Amino acid sequence: MTARFHFTIHATDGKARTGEIAMQRGTIRTPAFMPVGTAGTVKAMRPAEVRDTGADIILGNTYHLMLRPGAERVAKLGGLHAFSGWERPILTDSGGYQVMSLSALTKRSEDGVSFKSHLDGSAHMLSPERSIEIQRLLGSDIVMAFDELVPTTSTPEVQLAAMERSMRWARRSRAAFDAGGPHAEAAAIFGIQQGALDERLRKASADALLEIGFDGYAVGGLAVGEGQDAMFACLDFAPGQLDPAKPRYLMGVGKPDDIVGAVERGIDMFDCVLPTRSGRNGQAFTWDGPVNVRNAKWAEDLAPLDPDSPISAWSMAYLHHLTKAGEMLGAMLLTQHNLWFYQQVMAGLRDAIAAGTLTEWANAFRARYGAKNT
Template identity: 90%
Template sequence: MSERFRFTIAATDGKARTGTIAMRRGVIRTPAFMPVGTAGTVKAMRPAEVRDTGADIILGNTYHLMLRPGAERVAKLGGLHAFSGWDRPILTDSGGYQVMSLSALTKRSEDGVAFKSHLDGSAHLLSPERSIEIQRLLGSDIVMAFDELVPTTSTRDVQAAAMERSMRWARRSRAAFDGGGAHAEGAAIFGIQQGALDEGLRKASADALLDIDFDGYAVGGLAVGEGQEAMFACLDYAPGQLDAEKPRYLMGVGKPDDIVGAVERGIDMFDCVLPTRSGRNGQAFTWNGPVNLRNAKWAEDLSPLDPDSPIAGWGMAYLHHLTKSGEMLGAMLLTQHNLWFYQQVMAGLRDAISAGSLTAWATAFRERYHAAKA
């Protein structure tokens, strides 16, 4: 049988690391950015195009796929890889965030979260065991433990209670995963550190997760409105509380400069809807900062967004026209460009860490990226 999961650190520069995660469906280069394929598709992109941007792995969403078309149906149709046409690794989130953010009516208990679907109002219970079962039915390569997320503005008592419950759910998630037979033999499971912005709660969470023992660890509960300064302050200590020999994944992050700062603080993996969502809304990410293609100043500009971009054959004027006209092609081209740009940033980070020049690379990146704001 091919390799289940092996993380190798090839080089370090300060707290930053570069390396690989070897799995049966392919090798993931780290630091890695995972395009988000919420409902079994990276919006506006075909799988081969996603791969061509440089992506080694994508993310699927447990909550959305359990509701439509249903995990059992996906399993019947051969699993998420065959169903969607993506033959590389897939990480699936646990569904916990969506249950608590999209469902109008939820009831949390030790069993799990009872909720009503945002699609049709049907009643469901998502527990650690059911979350892991869904991810197994989907055929996920990297499974996420089920956790409870509360706002960083909650009281410390509320944050502590949620963290402690998340750790109990993490143990149940691990047990459910280990009982998954052939799937568990070929997949991996990550635990999720919680504790909001409290260093003591983060340490207690990390200790509990390390005791359970996961293949990798996520830093959860960030990128939920606390701002970059507060997020970085947390990342100054949170990754170091986790096992240095295993991958560290920052969930839901983020903007390109968020990613650069997080890599400097020891993070290996990222996901975010921003490059695809922005592409559908007329925003492109470039080395010189974000560009709003709706702006009239591009109406007669024939230059490309980036001469190296896969969409360099179309000028700014045409992209502006497509965006203003609401044409589907505009969303497709800008999404392709944004995902390519994110992968270029990741490649730059990997090369800089390997060369021992990350500080200089990151400084130059930030100066150029923010120059338009100066």
């Protein structure tokens, strides 16, 4: 176990767990949702506001930060925490997903992935060693191993080859992390399970990761278009293949009902751009389901979006006006609300697990959340 990283499970309810991850920069309550700060900022939010929503940790993006402003520059300026003004833990992804999804011109090899920047076409090479180096330069608290992601619709042969390469890269990532000196002594590294929707491939991946040894484990390769039913079917077995004493992180998930179902299946950590992206596009998440604030039905509604929300001082009519007019305040307020709502869901899940009432809480949540489309 990496120094200054300790995961304690306080209570369980079925497969679900609630606990805490203790780190040098603060404690992370689990199940946890991590707002995404792609380019060193949670879009439309100041760091103190993100913290006020209840977030204990945020996510930074290796790919975007390596291209702009550059990992070496961030290190020169004091690291990502000082640079961005976020003093609590930061998890950085490995950059692999963005390399595959944003760059049309990539070449994969055993060494890594060569690609052209989506910003200016400049050539780059991202290997396990370089990914870990970038995350170290950023000052990441939780570092992700570098992996190869392929669609769940890929052929079994492609899925097997990608999983096996990811496991070789996981070993190289672990070695590169351990060579990081003071950073490795204060941070943690998570391995990423791959294998698409195949239980045998997932088990082989899990066994390889456990043999290497990591501080936590991510379930990767999901939420890429396979649908909720298929994702849940995979989560019925994938988390249980990993070390039960370590945190389990489902990457890139998701909608509130995705998160509730994943927690029921044993997941401890989540990240997703959905609450921030939706906020910038006029969609708010509520206990009664998502709300399209642009709809004309809200044009003269003086009620707040939620009386408990941090933006309750503003009416639906005003939020409707801001979004229709394209005013940046609309994006700021709806993003703040959405991040607060996600943290309320996480708090509700933690409390229900601790009380042993998760099934009742989750069923009541789903019944209300899916009752109507507004």
